[in-house]
Amino acid sequence: MTAREAMPNAYVAGKGNLSPEDAALVARRERVLGPAYRLFYETPVHLVRGEGVWLYDAEGNAYLDTYNNVASVGHGHPRVVAAMANQAATFASHTRYLHDAILGYSERLLATLPAAIGHMMFTCTGSEANDLALRIAREHTGGTGVIVTENAYHGVTLAVSGFSPSLGPGVALGEHVRTVPAPDPARGAAAGAQFAAGVQAAIDDLRRHGVRPAILIVDTVFSSDGVIPDPAGFLAPAVAAIRAAGGLFVADEVQPGFGRTGAGMWGFARHGIVPDMVSMGKPMGNGYPVAGLALRPEVVADFGTSGRYFNTFGGNAVAAATAGAVLDVIEDEGLIDNARTTGAYLAEGLRDLADRYRQIGDVRAAGLFIGADIVTDGRADARLTHRIVNDLRARRVLISATGRHANTLKIRPPLVFARDHAGVFLDRLEDVLKGLG
Numbered sequence: 147m148t149a150r151e152a153m154p155n156a157y158v159a160g161k162g163n164l165s166p167e168d169a170a171l172v173a174r175r176e177r178v179l180g181p182a183y184r185l186f187y188e189t190p191v192h193l194v195r196g197e198g199v200w201l202y203d204a205e206g207n208a209y210l211d212t213y214n215n216v217a218s219v220g221h222g223h224p225r226v227v228a229a230m231a232n233q234a235a236t237f238a239s240h241t242r243y244l245h246d247a248i249l250g251y252s253e254r255l256l257a258t259l260p261a262a263i264g265h266m267m268f269t270c271t272g273s274e275a276n277d278l279a280l281r282i283a284r285e286h287t288g289g290t291g292v293i294v295t296e297n298a299y300h301g302v303t304l305a306v307s308g309f310s311p312s313l314g315p316g317v318a319l320g321e322h323v324r325t326v327p328a329p330d331p332a333r334g335a336a337a338g339a340q341f342a343a344g345v346q347a348a349i350d351d352l353r354r355h356g357v358r359p360a361i362l363i364v365d366t367v368f369s370s371d372g373v374i375p376d377p378a379g380f381l382a383p384a385v386a387a388i389r390a391a392g393g394l395f396v397a398d399e400v401q402p403g404f405g406r407t408g409a410g411m412w413g414f415a416r417h418g419i420v421p422d423m424v425s426m427g428k429p430m431g432n433g434y435p436v437a438g439l440a441l442r443p444e445v446v447a448d449f450g451t452s453g454r455y456f457n458t459f460g461g462n463a464v465a466a467a468t469a470g471a472v473l474d475v476i477e478d479e480g481l482i483d484n485a486r487t488t489g490a491y492l493a494e495g496l497r498d499l500a501d502r503y504r505q506i507g508d509v510r511a512a513g514l515f516i517g518a519d520i521v522t523d524g525r526a527d528a529r530l531t532h533r534i535v536n537d538l539r540a541r542r543v544l545i546s547a548t549g550r551h552a553n554t555l556k557i558r559p560p561l562v563f564a565r566d567h568a569g570v571f572l573d574r575l576e577d578v579l580k581g582l583g
Contacts, residue, residue: 162189168204186546187539196221199560199567201544209542212559212571218404218429219475220562226432229471233464240462241268247466254473256440258411260420264443268461270435272400272427273301278439278455279423280305280361283394285449289358292320293348293388295328297550299370300363300398309363312370322357324348328371328550329380331510342383349391359393363425366413367402372549373510373517373556375407381417394445397421400437401515404429405476405561408486408513416512432472436465481561485513492516492557492568499572503579505530516557517548526551530582537578543571 164172171192175183192204198220201209211221219226239245252266269275284290292309294300299312307313308320319325326344329337349359362384368374385395402413403426409416412424422445427437437460449455459465476482493511496518500506505527507519520531531553538545548556559567 162187164189168192186544188536189539191539191544198222199563207542209539209544210567210570210574212543212545212557212563214544214560215401215406215558216428217433217560218406219432219472219479219481220560221433223432223471223475223562225475226434226468226471230434230464230468233467236463238462238464240456240458241460242456245463245466247463247470248461251466251470251473254470255438259424259440262420262442263424263440265446266438266440267446267455268436268438268465269427269457270437270459271301272398272425272437273303273306274457274460275400275425275427275437275439276300276306276363276396276398277303279363279396279425279441282423282439282441282446282449283360283396285452286445286447287358287360287392287394289360289393290322291349291352291357291359291361291393292323293345293352293359293362293393294323294325295364295368295371296325297328297371298325298363298365300365322352324351328368329374331374331376331508335377337377338380338383341380342387345384345387349387349393353391359388359391361394361396362388363396363398365398365401366417367407367512367515369401369515369517369556369558370548372519372551372554373515375413375416375510375512375515378416379418381414382419385419385421394422395419396423396425398425400425400427400429401558402512404472405482405485406513406515406558408482408484408489410482413512430472431465431468434465434468435459436461436469476561479562482513484564485561488563488565488568489513489516491565492563492571495568495572496557496575499576499579503576503582505534505579505582514557514559514561514563516555518555518557519549520547520553520555526553528552531555533582534575534578537581538574541574541577543574 193201194204195202199211201211294309297312299310300306307317309323326348329341333340352359397414405411407413423441425439430436496509507521510517531547546556548554
């Protein structure tokens with residue numbers, strides 16, 4: 147069973163044990179927002195504020211956030227909030243007027259990337275960034291073919307949802323899209339060759355159908371495929387394959403970027419490769435809607451001369467100030483090093499639990515991005531995963547599931563997550579596991 151089939155079990159939400167007030171809020175939500183929106187957990191959580199790694203409900207109960215990379219430097223970080231408010235009180239302008247904020251931020255951000263990547267373009271969301279990457283790739287390559295992994299998620303625009311298979315069977319994939327198996331970490335050093343062979347087979351199939359390849363796009367920790375960060379370097383052969391076919395490689399850093407892996411700013415760097423384009427989003431503004439696309443100048447040259455790009459809110463002065471404050475916090479608070487050390491501690495604690503509880507299978511980690519498989523008799527168990535996610539919610543720990551079989555706990559807390567927070571998580575997870583019998 148794939149995640150496209152298992153999603154209703156893994157993510158089903160209902161009214162559970164809600165208070166009459168919250169049950170009324172769910173009904174009001176359904177009436178106002180319509181049927182397309184979803185809530186997490188069998189008993190949804192009514193949140194009213196956040197601080198650091200904690201979220202609080204209407205009764206003042208604290209929930210440990212081990213899932214949200216949107217607030218990457220912590221919920222309500224005072225330096226980020228101050229930068230946002232100060233700029234909003236000064237002026238808010240788009241990129242068609244001269245202002246220094248967007249230039250200074252772009253220079254700082256590009257300095258964290260390989261020298262070959264020399265331009266920044268701004269959007270409001272990661273979905274828009276990936277949509278823009280596809281437009282640019284089509285202009286540069288003359289192709290339309292897109293290659294993604296079998297359970298990838300890259301966004302929700304019309305074009306990008308068509309190559310985001312994790313959205314489920316109700317969202318059709320484009321005829322120009324080919325999916326390939328995610329790298330298999332069990333293959334060790336052979337994972338790269340296995341993945342590259344899948345990419346080459348997709349290239350060959352596109353060509354057989356008269357479709358020229360345009361991009362291979364991957365989330366560089368393969369988070370929707372179950373969190374597959376290792377072995378480091380395995381991406382290089384697949385990148386070589388798409389380039390040999392005349393296509394481009396897009397590193398989707400919306401989830402692994404901005405220091406999460408604990409090994410520098412960007413997930414792709416662990417693989418010794420330089421992408422043609424790098425898309426980024428969610429953690430870039432700690433919740434403020436700022437996202438972007440970094441790219442090699444030669445890739446965007448044709449696109450830039452044959453047309454133009456403009457985004458009313460992408461790259462506005464408030465976005466630049468807010469995103470700049472996020473970089474300040476990452477640097478000044480040593481959050482990349484914290485992701486490395488705290489992530490290693492947390493992964494070690496999960497592996498210790500796996501030694502003592504048969505329900506935990508493989509644990510895969512890169513900094514504060516961790517996937518822990520939930521199994522029964524060694525086989526993927528989406529229903530048990532669903533139960534554990536909801537049992538943790540009952541113990542006021544927020545988490546979710548991912549992976550092709552919807553059986554991987556997705557552990558992705560704010561970067562300010564510390565050892566004592568990891569201890570709380572491990573204690574409450576063990577309490578859940580004890581209750582499973």
